[in-house]
Amino acid sequence: MQYMLLIYGDEKQWQTFSESQQGAIFGEYMQFTQGIVKSGHFKAGDPLEDTAAATTVRVRNGKTLTTDGPFAETKEQLGGYYIVEAPNLDEALKIAVRIPSARWGSIEVRPIAKVPA
């Protein structure tokens, strides 16, 4: 079973971290990722650029509407994700709580739906 771990956090808070703090967190992420690659849980994962770089599109009546910014203005923004293989929710949650951002942001754990072939 695969789960997507969506990493939410306040982008502004990230900017308040000093350079050495950011470096330390980066190192933690490297270590965490290597850990779940080694244990075989890792399927995919990436950080995302800030929502300032986001563009949202919608098609209505055949017309494309393009707007600057994320889909919704929220206090915490999607900042990255992992896709992991885990036998059940407990195991997925155990991985999620080890993501460094869990300590100041939030990790949403979503099962990936199986689409019949």
Add this chain to the structure above:
Amino acid sequence: METARGHVERLFHEQAGGIQATLIRLLGDLDLAGEVMQEAFVAALSLWDERGVPDNPRNWLITTARNRAIDRLRQRRRFLAPEASASVLADLDDADAEIERQLGEPIADDQLRLIFTCCHSALSVEAQIALTLHTLCGLTSEQIARAFLIPLPTLAQRLVRAKKKIRDARVPYRVPPPELLPERLDSALAVIYLVFNEGYLSADGEGPIRAELCSEAIRLARLVACLLPTETEPRALLALMLLHDARKTTRVSRSGELVLLADQDRTRWDRRQIEEALAIVEEVLKRGGARPFALQAAIAALHAQASRPQDTDWRQIAALYSVLIRLHPSPVIELNRAAAISMVDGPEAALPLIDSLAARGELANYHLLHATRADCLRRAGRTDAARAAYRQALECEVSDAERRFLERRLAELTLS
């Protein structure tokens, strides 16, 4: 001799919960397990009458239900072809020997696993309670909705959503591994205690269902305590509920008014139940030390041990509340501690504590804050302020029994 029908009915009454728990483990699907179990019992009604009761009725029911489930999954695969049911089916087909082995496992273990599934913190607390009552206690949706005074469709939807989440997010069906056990156990015990309190504290609603909530909570705590013998908190919770339950017939008067602990007829407390609980409390405190349920049980034990209200060891109770606050900070426990202090050092000593709690605002709508304050003011002879506080308590949400009690206190003050 017992008729086949009588036998089926007795089995349903005694074992349906356990059989369903086993089926949920075998099938991994709460809805399917419930449906095929019903079918198996219906089949038993006609077949056992014709052919006699089988040697091992429980295994017959489980095997029959399981075969029905396989038929259904086959049909589903034919028409809908979802991969999920195919994999369940493959598991079921391959694992006959495994299932035979598992059938020998005690049913209680399956119920313990199911408790941890139903009380998983990935579900909302409301859903945990509803699911526990539905799948472990066999209460119908109608009964649960009535007990919690919520509309039936709301409750039904809550159950459907919770079952869907268990299936889709694959909430595991097992006793949590050691690293997760403390957290999961706390959450399961909290749900059991909520079920109990729902039955115990509210005198509104239907009597029989409320009594059933209490006895089911006690049964579940017994089950957990028995199957996790190295853990002390399940036993502590069991003792706590036994102690409260021992007083249940004395806490509301015949006219439906709340009776305070000090005014309850202690000769009507269930001594046998209290003795059982006191032995558990002693053992738990020795083995497990200061854990939240152990402390609460110790406090309830001190009340139960006093043969007259004036014999209550309030100093010890206040001290236990202090430890509890350190372990588990909560304004409600602070209020209880203030009430205990009012019994040790007098109402004037407790009032500043209650006032500072009130100033924090967390308990502004909690009737017991105002009622406790009113009681201290009354005992301190500050009648006007006491009256105002009783009125504030009555403005909060209170049960009918509590309302009657508060109104009488207010009337007494107005007359004097």
